[in-house]
Amino acid sequence: MLDTGFDFVVPSDLDAREPAEARGLARDQVRMLVGRRGDVAVGHHRFADLPQVLLPGDLLVVNNSATVPAALPGRLPDGTPVALHLSAVRPGPRGTHLVELRRPTAGAAEYYPPGTSPALPGLRVDLPAGATAVLTEPYTARLWYARLVLPGELVPYLLRHGKPIRYGYVDREWPLAAYQSIFGSEPGSSEMPSAARPFTADVLARLAARGILTAPITLHTGVASPEAHEQPYPEWYRVPETTSRLAAHVRSHGGRVIAVGTTAVRALESAATGTLEGWTDLVVTPERGVGAVDGLLTGWHEPRASHLLMLEAVAGRALLDLCYQEAIAGRYLWHEFGDVNLLLSQ
Template identity: 30%
Template sequence: MRVEDFDFELPEELIAQSPLKDRAASRMMVVNRETDEVRHDRFQSVIDYLNPGDCLVLNNTKVLPARLIGVKEETGANVELLLLHQKEGDQWEVLAKPAKKFKAGTTVSFGDGLLKATCIEELEQGGRIVEFSYEGIFLEVLDQLGEMPLPPYIKEKLDDRDRYQTVYAEQVGSAAAPTAGLHFTHELLEQIRAKGVHIAYLTLHVGLGTFRPVQVDNLEEHDMHAEYYQLDQDTADLLTETKQSGGRVIAVGTTSIRTLETIQRDHGQFCAASGWTDIFIYPPYQFRAVDGLITNFHLPKSTLIMLVSAFSSKELMMKAYKEAVHERYRFFSFGDAMLII
């Protein structure tokens, strides 16, 4: 299968530039995999599509204010760093821009010297390994100096950084938000629990590879980026019990589905597990863990649209996306939702 198979026309004005005032007020397209029916609803109504005994699986990762803008100590030139993940101690893998100005041995200063980063290794595609120096607690310094790492297609400034976090965000470590979860409010989650739907949490720290375009024509040649995940035994037991009782496991977001499918692939069951996954899901793929998916509308030719096409079918997903464009749905991180059941 080829990358071009997952292309579609998207008018730029449909790319949502800011979140809605009410998280749950977004539109929701409902796609039925058995009947190929496409319906239009509102996200507040998601509870109507959930049954008692189902289990909703949420990714509780929390986005770092991972975008830092500083100056080279030697020349005063501006350099931007995007934190990807912690290696060990104060060493981090980052994305530098412009990378050519940030060579090994170079130091960049942020906040008049409150934080400094020295490049200790040069990687491909603008990647760098840096060592930070500072006084105090790193995450507190980062919270003071860093900005939210919004995707490049969002041009407007985000006034409230909490709107790029889910209301249940807890485990710090993502370079991007698990955006399907942005639609949930505390009130909606309580209503879902009251209906008898289980709510479970896992962690997958979203990396920048999510936004990187696929560079090959043939999907089998694509090297998927790796992301750290973690699932505890209590959650594994709840998922197993849900399946055994005839309930559905419904993943919120492609990050949740990648975690659950990785664990089923590697262990043949739900169990406590952690590590790095580079699972690449595209048609045809036999899903082992998940019975439903809540997601947003994704970039053309991205690994994410390939995943949702595998979960339904490429033909059904292309039909749904064509209808979403026609109906003027809002796309990408701050956009509308899709429920696939």
């Protein structure tokens, strides 16, 4: 676990327990707190204001990874029910997948605290339609490598038998469509790249009319398991050559490259090291800094979440502290169905 050094308390009534649409709002009507590093100042907006907040010539880099229903019901050899959360649709270099076992309940599957999980090497988990997952070795205290045996291709199997991963702060199940952004075209994320959720066709049209560009990357997200607050682990990404060239062109002409989501930051910063596609274990911290982005649109993160270090690298500690103070005082909503924070380094 990384020590972020951030100390704040998020009241539980600020959890976004349902999508904006269920609260009577259009997706682009969620709130957006804008923070500017230059003068350490913030402004309160609706997301629909984004085209007016940005400048002509800016580039938004978006993640086109689509969410898959990565939560599967399973049973242990003794008949004990478990929930298996698949952390990547692509097998890693070992030919295995990362998975997390959780305790099934009437609501969201619960986290096994350290030392209580039934996971051990060789454990077989029986899955729907005759599929199995056999744990091979631990990756972290909660994640394990597993060999999957399936009756067909993985993504169609998940679409048939899985459900979207849901945590306890979400009151009930929502359809997979609630966990997709307008950009999602490449199935592969275990959890929604949620910073892009508020985008609508209207917002995109007004961005284009103002001369603000968009370009895609792909990064397939793993499971967050928010109770654990672990540092990021390897995820598969691809930055198209056209996106890389466009970002360089925009910056060379004084425009800003603004990542939509921490996933886009990780992909762009990884590509800047010279590899446009592959598995990245990059952890962006204030000490490392950022060299490929000038801003970040993101959701609100928990006090110990490792993503806060990336946010600090973009925004600086003073602005980030101010944003979180303002968000809590202003009763912004947290998590994937909540409000958003636009951090601009210049």
